[in-house]
Amino acid sequence: MSEKHNIALIISLNFRAAHISHLVASYRQMEELGFESWCVVHPDAIPFLPKDVRYTTDIKRFKRITISVFWFPSLKNISMMLKLKIKHGSKILYVFHEPIESFATYRRSGNSIMSTINIFCKYYAGLSFLFLSDRVLLPSNKAVNLYKSGMSKYINGKYDYFPLMYPDERTPESNTFERIFISYIGGISKDHAFSEFVEFIWNLYKSKIDLGVRFLIASWQQLPQEEKIDELIASGALETHCGHPMTNEEINKYYAKSYFVWNAYNRTTQSGVLAKGFMFGTPAIVMREHLSEFIEDGREVIAISDNKNQRELAEATQKLVRDHQQFSIKAIENFHKNYDYHIHNGRMNELLEKLRILR
Numbered sequence: 001m002s003e004k005h006n007i008a009l010i011i012s013l014n015f016r017a018a019h020i021s022h023l024v025a026s027y028r029q030m031e032e033l034g035f036e037s038w039c040v041v042h043p044d045a046i047p048f049l050p051k052d053v054r055y056t057t058d059i060k061r062f063k064r065i066t067i068s069v070f071w072f073p074s075l076k077n078i079s080m081m082l083k084l085k086i087k088h089g090s091k092i093l094y095v096f097h098e099p100i101e102s103f104a105t106y107r108r109s110g111n112s113i114m115s116t117i118n119i120f121c122k123y124y125a126g127l128s129f130l131f132l133s134d135r136v137l138l139p140s141n142k143a144v145n146l147y148k149s150g151m152s153k154y155i156n157g158k159y160d161y162f163p164l165m166y167p168d169e170r171t172p173e174s175n176t177f178e179r180i181f182i183s184y185i186g187g188i189s190k191d192h193a194f195s196e197f198v199e200f201i202w203n204l205y206k207s208k209i210d211l212g213v214r215f216l217i218a219s220w221q222q223l224p225q226e227e228k229i230d231e232l233i234a235s236g237a238l239e240t241h242c243g244h245p246m247t248n249e250e251i252n253k254y255y256a257k258s259y260f261v262w263n264a265y266n267r268t269t270q271s272g273v274l275a276k277g278f279m280f281g282t283p284a285i286v287m288r289e290h291l292s293e294f295i296e297d298g299r300e301v302i303a304i305s306d307n308k309n310q311r312e313l314a315e316a317t318q319k320l321v322r323d324h325q326q327f328s329i330k331a332i333e334n335f336h337k338n339y340d341y342h343i344h345n346g347r348m349n350e351l352l353e354k355l356r357i358l359r
Helices: 017-032 043-048 076-086 103-108 113-132 141-149 194-207 227-235 248-256 272-279 310-322 324-338 341-354
Strands: 007-012 036-041 067-070 091-095 135-138 159-161 181-185 214-219 238-242 258-263 284-287 301-304
Touching: 007 017, 007 076, 017 036, 017 043, 017 067, 017 248, 017 272, 017 341, 036 043, 067 076, 076 091, 076 113, 091 113, 103 113, 135 141, 135 341, 141 159, 181 194, 181 248, 181 272, 194 214, 194 227, 194 310, 214 248, 227 238, 248 258, 248 272, 258 272, 258 310, 258 324, 272 284, 272 324, 284 310, 301 310, 310 324, 324 341
Parallel strands: 007 036, 007 067, 067 091, 091 135, 135 159, 181 214, 181 258, 214 238, 258 284, 284 301
Antiparallel strands: none
């Protein structure tokens, strides 16, 4: 390998198929900024990477590494960060998706006491990632405010606002898909109000309101056993793709075939589901309390006050299906304004200057 290159490593040491888009965006950004990019990934992620992306599962091949971007938490980050700093002289950026909220916030979202304690244990273990990073990147105003109000800022006071990034993954084929679904895409959890989504589609199904739509649940996690879900599947109203990782192409197809996606979460800091949906012109239902700097009620989302209020959900559904075209146009505009990695190249250049990285 030529030593004249500045090497940029894009790192994710645990595998989740939905994370691939972030890695590819960061990879391509660094390439455009003059680096030789490599993805450092869990072996299971390799089949999910685009064919033109360089990858490795270790860093033995490199001597000096200019910069490393860690996208997700993993206990394996600790030894990797130490090795990068001590042996390879690398500067480290860590994308901190979700700074900790109050214990009560997680309980209100429906998490058990033990689940909430587990969340806090993972957070305290993850403070080492902050300590070992040269800059911490926070993807939303809410994340910045949480970071500043907690102990994180005392571990590492060098943090920057840096929104989530994606490559534009639309293809000529994705533009031809017929919209047929109201969709839940992503992890099945209390925070994401999965039970509320099931109740929502069950009530739509029982109401006999003819919207000409079907329902979709697509998740890498196993689908819970529940009578309402079983009946929806048996009736043909609900399609599911659960229990194993989906390729990016499969995930993208589901977004492209959806009228809108469920984002009426009980708790959220920022959502990749929103960004990925917007890429394909797919709006969302969100909770009013979670409106952020990236979205506006009535533009690319419909905001509701209560994700258990079936009347409010039905009215939002009818509007999103009826006026889908205008919401879809605004959703695509939103993606290119807020999430397309190209628009953040200048921001990354400023970060590199702060780190005194010369190319």
